[in-house]
Amino acid sequence: MNILYISISGNTRSFVARMQALSEQKHAENPDFPIIQSKEIHDNSFDEVIAEPFFAIVPTYLEGGNGVDNGDQEILTEALREYIAFENNADFCLGIIGSGNKNFGYQYCLTAKQYSQQFDTPLLADFELRGNNSEIAAIYEKLVTEWKKVAQ
DSSP states (O other): EEEEESSSSHHHHHHHHHHHHHHHHHHHHHHTTTOOEEEOOOOOOOOOOOOOOEEEEEEEOOOOOOOSSSSSOOOHHHHHHHHHHHHTTGGEEEEEEEOOOOOGGGTHHHHHHHHHTTTOOEEEEETTTTOHHHHHHHHHHHHHHHHHHHHH
């Protein structure tokens, strides 16, 4: 099961690493559970063609404002957007997972909502900051369900 992500502060990287460890544990208990293969996207990696289904995890970093009538411009995570938008990569995206800080109200996971709309891909889940163990388990289960729809 493939995951692409970008991590600026390390929160998303931590979440993915912990979810990957959970996937390895689940797979050891039952081989029907897929192991997560992850790739962190950097500014210089957006020109690769994807040939396998994937999920994308994106944090939210916006330019000030309230996210409604101003300040809804994404910053810092453009490399992932460009990677997904490259050639037909978006065709392989099974869904978006967003992260953010709930203290920012409407702006919480706004970048993931924008990706979902731009790439016509469902927003499957969200988590706050680094996520907690229950969020990791729930999101992994959700991804497994979605993955099995296309992996058969």
